[in-house]
Amino acid sequence: MSEFLTSRKKDYSLWYNExxxxxxxxxxxxxxxxxxxxxxxxxxxxxxxxxLDTMFKETGHSNAYFPLFIPKSYFSKEASHVxxxxxxxxxxxxxxxRNSADGKGVEVDPDSKLEEELIVRxxxxxxxxxxxxxxxxxxxxxxxxxxxxxxxxxxEMRTRLFLRTAEFLWQEGHTAHETEKEAREETLKMLDVxxxxxxxxxxxxxxxxxxxxxxxxxxxxxxxxxEGLMQDGKALQMxxxxxxxxxFAKAFDVKFSSRTGALEHVWGTSWGVSTRLxxxxxxxxxxxxxxxxxxxxxxxxxxxxxxxxxxDEFTRVSEVALKILSEIKSLGLTVKFDDRKDHKPGWKxxxxxxxxxxxxxxxxxxxxxxxxxxxxxxxxKEKKLYAISTLEKEIPKxxxxxxxxxxxxALDWRTQNTCxxxxxxxxxxxxxxxxxxxxxxxxxxxxTEERIKDETKAxxxxxxxxxxxxxxxxxxxxxxxxxxxxxxxxx
RNA sequence: CGGGGUGUAGCGUAGCCCGGUUAGCGCACUAGACUGGGGGUCUAGAGGUCGCGGGUUCAAAUCCCGCCACUCCGACCA
Numbered sequence: 001m002s003e004f005l006t007s008r009k010k011d012y013s014l015w016y017n018e019x020x021x022x023x024x025x026x027x028x029x030x031x032x033x034x035x036x037x038x039x040x041x042x043x044x045x046x047x048x049x050x051x052l053d054t055m056f057k058e059t060g061h062s063n064a065y066f067p068l069f070i071p072k073s074y075f076s077k078e079a080s081h082v083x084x085x086x087x088x089x090x091x092x093x094x095x096x097x098r099n100s101a102d103g104k105g106v107e108v109d110p111d112s113k114l115e116e117e118l119i120v121r122x123x124x125x126x127x128x129x130x131x132x133x134x135x136x137x138x139x140x141x142x143x144x145x146x147x148x149x150x151x152x153x154x155x156e157m158r159t160r161l162f163l164r165t166a167e168f169l170w171q172e173g174h175t176a177h178e179t180e181k182e183a184r185e186e187t188l189k190m191l192d193v194x195x196x197x198x199x200x201x202x203x204x205x206x207x208x209x210x211x212x213x214x215x216x217x218x219x220x221x222x223x224x225x226x227e228g229l230m231q232d233g234k235a236l237q238m239x240x241x242x243x244x245x246x247x248f249a250k251a252f253d254v255k256f257s258s259r260t261g262a263l264e265h266v267w268g269t270s271w272g273v274s275t276r277l278x279x280x281x282x283x284x285x286x287x288x289x290x291x292x293x294x295x296x297x298x299x300x301x302x303x304x305x306x307x308x309x310x311x312d313e314f315t316r317v318s319e320v321a322l323k324i325l326s327e328i329k330s331l332g333l334t335v336k337f338d339d340r341k342d343h344k345p346g347w348k349x350x351x352x353x354x355x356x357x358x359x360x361x362x363x364x365x366x367x368x369x370x371x372x373x374x375x376x377x378x379x380x381k382e383k384k385l386y387a388i389s390t391l392e393k394e395i396p397k398x399x400x401x402x403x404x405x406x407x408x409x410a411l412d413w414r415t416q417n418t419c420x421x422x423x424x425x426x427x428x429x430x431x432x433x434x435x436x437x438x439x440x441x442x443x444x445x446x447x448t449e450e451r452i453k454d455e456t457k458a459x460x461x462x463x464x465x466x467x468x469x470x471x472x473x474x475x476x477x478x479x480x481x482x483x484x485x486x487x488x489x490x491x
Numbered sequence: 492c493g494g495g496g497u498g499u500a501g502c503g504u505a506g507c508c509c510g511g512u513u514a515g516c517g518c519a520c521u522a523g524a525c526u527g528g529g530g531g532u533c534u535a536g537a538g539g540u541c542g543c544g545g546g547u548u549c550a551a552a553u554c555c556c557g558c559c560a561c562u563c564c565g566a567c568c569a
Contacts, residue, residue: 004530013563022502032560088568157492157567164569217569225569237569276569307528346529353529364528374528491569 004354007288012232019282020161023291023355026278033159033166040355041278043299045169048277049149051201051297052171055193061145061173066127068151069118074126078251084218085122088155092118120153125219125244125270128174129252136176136266138257143186144176162279163236163491170274176254176266180245183267187243188465190271191224194239202277203294203406204228204284205414206238207437207486209462214446220270221245227461227486229414230283233435235461235488238280244268279491284410285379291356292378294406295399302328302335302395303357305348307364314341320388321363324373327392333399353378358402359395379405420484424476427487428456437461437488441481443474451476452487461486 005022006014021027025041028034037045053063069092075082096112099105121127128146136144153167162168173190177183191208198206206226216223220242228238249255249265258264285292295301304321308314321337328335338348345362352360362374373391376383379402386394417436421427430438442448442460453459462485469483 017562028561030560084568154569156569168569215569240569272569274569305528309527313527344527344529344531346527346531348530350530362528366528 004350005288005290008231015288016279016283017161019286019291019354020279023282025282025291026161028161031166033156035161035165035167037169037275040299044281044293044297045275045278047297047299048197048201049171052193052197052273053147053149055197056147056171056173059145059189059193061147061175063148064146065148065150066121066124066131068121070121070124070127072117072119074130075119077126078219078247081125081219081247081251085154089122090120090153090155092120121150122152122154123270123272124148124150124152124172125174125248126252129248129254129268132174132176132266133252133254136254136256139178139259142176142178142256142266143182145173145186146175147171147173160279162275162282164276168275170272172270172272175269176249177268178256178258178266180267183245183269184243187222187224187241187269187271190269191226191239191241194226194241194271194273197273198226198228198238198277198280199407201294201296202281202284203296203403203410204238204280205407205411207462207464208466209464209486211240211462212446212449212460212485214449215460217242217270219244219247221247224465225462227437227488227490228280228284229410229417229436229488230280230491231413232283233417233489235437235490236276236280236283237461237490238277239271239273241271242269244270285406286356289350289381290354292406293356293358295358295403298356298358299334300336300355300357301333301399302359302361303348303352304335304337304361304363305345305352306337306339307345307362307367309365313365314339316368317363317365320368324361324363324388324391328395331392331396333395349376353381358399361391377402379409421475422472424452427452427458427475431456431458431487431489435489437486439484440475440487441472441483442485443477443479443481445477448474448476456489458487458489461488461490 005018008015024038026035026037029036093114094108094112095114096109097106098109100107132144135141149171151167151169156164156166159165175186177186195206195208198204206228208224208226211223211225217240222243224241225237226239227235230236246265246267248268254266255263256266282291304325306314306317306321308317318339325335325337356378358378360376367373371388372385373388374383375386377398417434419430419434419438421430421438421440427438427440449460464486472481474481
């Protein structure tokens with residue numbers, strides 16, 4: 001239908017890349033692997049931030065900020081942590097430039113070599129736990145519930161806008177607790193905050209569960225995650241929450257005097273979501289005409305497009321449009337009257353469809369005569385005439401319905417593309433025929449997991465934490481399995 | 492990081508194999524007119540270090556070498 005975007009069917013990757021650029025979300029920068037997040041894209045991220053931030057505050061967390069740079073030595077303190085991140089760290093070795101000898105540019109001043117090199121944070125556990133050491137002495141200092149909004153750098157070989165970039169924005173929560181039980185509860189609480197955010201705001205249903213040993217965060221005892229299903233049948237990890245045990249407390253010597261007077265290491269968690277959620281949002285809902293945004297995170301809820309011929313008509317249409325505008329605005333919604341004269345209505349329609357604005361109101365002379373307005377919803381592209389006097393009531397209802405419909409569509413999609421497989425041959429067949437999640441029994445060993453990955457490219461996305469356990473036999477080895485786990489090919 | 496592909500105006504591209512006019516076209520842009528309920532029409536115009544750097548040649552977008560970026564596949568990873 002649209003010639004402005006490559007269709008999803010023709011080339012899903014290209015569709016995604018084009019959409020991200022054409023909807024004004026982001027573009028590649030002059031720096032390899034790094035993106036520029038454009039104003040419209042950033043305003044969506046801000047909506048996500050604000051919803052999440054509120055949820056973090058409601059669960060007792062405070063924001064703080066820790067340095068971008070981490071002394072190299074900190075990394076060696078937690079063995080598996082350094083092993084996990086070593087290969088993708090940017091390192092600062094010098095602190096000064098000088099004019100080059102030929103006078104044509106600048107070069108690194110060799111005299112400015114740092115005594116201890118600094119790592120650009122790929123995540124902040126080490127610097128934060130090093131700081132917590134000074135903040136925590138007594139059980140009275142606990143729990144310590146901190147979040148930080150920050151940029152981080154992971155030197156990726158293969159990058160894609162939002163999904164995997166060398167630098168990205170995220171939030172990382174880092175908490176310290178008196179007991180294992182409390183830290184485990186925190187881990188699951190924040191996992192559920194993420195699940196709720198994904199489902200209620202982004203309108204993306206997710207499976208939450210625990211990662212297998214080989215997929216877990218370097219330095220964690222347990223890693224939990226939420227996994228969403230994209231329209232191409234690939235899974236996307238949308239957030240993680242880690243139970244750190246006492247690993248970092250021990251590595252950084254963070255101890256407290258307990259209620260009984262004993263000196264104990266604290267228990268930790270960390271959890272994060274990133275601008276990758278922007279990619280999830282695009283791939284979960286959008287179509288061949290452009291972006292589709294759930295109203296709860298759309299920067300602009302409603303756009304009003306005037307239809308007119310003469311200046312006189314424009315004046316009369318504007319008058320009514322502005323009235324509608326202020327009515328909708330007073331409902332707490334964001335609304336824009338696009339009175340630009342340099343584009344025709346049809347052009348504007350396509351433009352706002354590309355940008356995913358949930359509701360469009362077209363208003364022309366005919367409407368003025370009849371007291372109506374043409375209301376079009378982005379998700380279904382369905383148009384309806386409403387009496388102008390009812391807009392104030394109908395628009396919020398419509399937005400609500402769009403939010404629900406998007407979630408339902410995404411849920412239906414996931415349901416249709418979640419299959420069970422009972423043997424390995426069936427597993428492979430299902431993966432190819434209905435790309436998506438496959439629930440299958442697994443014997444719990446690393447070897448079997450590896451073999452499945454090698455032969456099918458599918459990985460264990462998570463081991464569901466809730467829901468009913470169902471005993472069975474591993475689809476590969478036939479050994480006992482306590483429950484089905486979630487497999488998929490993933491981003 | 493290995494293998495393939497691509498890089499020409501803001502975007503999309505032709506030309507490159509086989510070197511030789513002023514690098515062509517569509518969209519967008521500027522001016523004006525007519526237009527206006529799903530990306531309008533006409534007229535006139537502006538816009539190019541042909542990714543960057545070397546080399547070969549009388550002559551390079553075109554051939555050779557190096558680099559950079561993007562992209563796909565693999566490895567690695569969130």
